Amino acid sequence: MQTSAPKHSSSFAERFVGAVISKCETDTGTAAKLRRAIRSSQEHQAWDFLAKFGIDLEDDYARIPALTVAGAIARSRTMRGAKVNGSMKLGKALAESFDDGVNSKGAIARLRRLVACDTLAEVSTNLRYLLPLIDSRCDQRLDYVRLMHQLRYFSSNPQRIKRQWAMEFYGPPIYETIGRTYEHDC
Numbered sequence: 001m002q003t004s005a006p007k008h009s010s011s012f013a014e015r016f017v018g019a020v021i022s023k024c025e026t027d028t029g030t031a032a033k034l035r036r037a038i039r040s041s042q043e044h045q046a047w048d049f050l051a052k053f054g055i056d057l058e059d060d061y062a063r064i065p066a067l068t069v070a071g072a073i074a075r076s077r078t079m080r081g082a083k084v085n086g087s088m089k090l091g092k093a094l095a096e097s098f099d100d101g102v103n104s105k106g107a108i109a110r111l112r113r114l115v116a117c118d119t120l121a122e123v124s125t126n127l128r129y130l131l132p133l134i135d136s137r138c139d140q141r142l143d144y145v146r147l148m149h150q151l152r153y154f155s156s157n158p159q160r161i162k163r164q165w166a167m168e169f170y171g172p173p174i175y176e177t178i179g180r181t182y183e184h185d186c
Helices: 013-025 028-036 039-051 060-075 088-096 107-116 122-136 144-152 158-170
Strands: none
Touching: 013 060, 028 039, 028 060, 028 158, 039 060, 039 088, 039 107, 039 144, 060 144, 088 122, 088 144, 088 158, 107 122, 107 158, 122 144, 144 158
16 A cells, blocks of 8 residues: 655644634634733633643743744734735834834834843743734734744744844845845856
């Protein structure tokens, strides 16, 4: 008997984000629990959902990203009625949340505050205030799968994740925007 590999093997983050989106659409009670669970004093309300998904509740590096992403999805107005994850990266969404984009003092201050975080708990607290702001000002849906990956790997390489957020915020290098590459400049 021959078995074939699946054409697309989904990552844990893809499955988790898909499950949260689906659950928030069909179960308003769970959606309310996930919205409240973004606060550390209320996170116990979402433990049943996380445990059923196989997330180790004693592992901060597994629990905190899941709570942050699930809470953000449950609170998001742009995710209501959505069946799939978005495609907007966090840094780009932050820039587009302000009229002046990357030149906005408010956007730059929020980016600096985010990249100044040293721990996953600090990042999560910062995102608790930043994600609703982005959601209220930006009409495109965030890429929650990418955000989940970034949060899950933040503790192992925080500088890399911070650089990703900064690069997303400021956009592609200028040589990419004018259709040239370094090799043409040589």
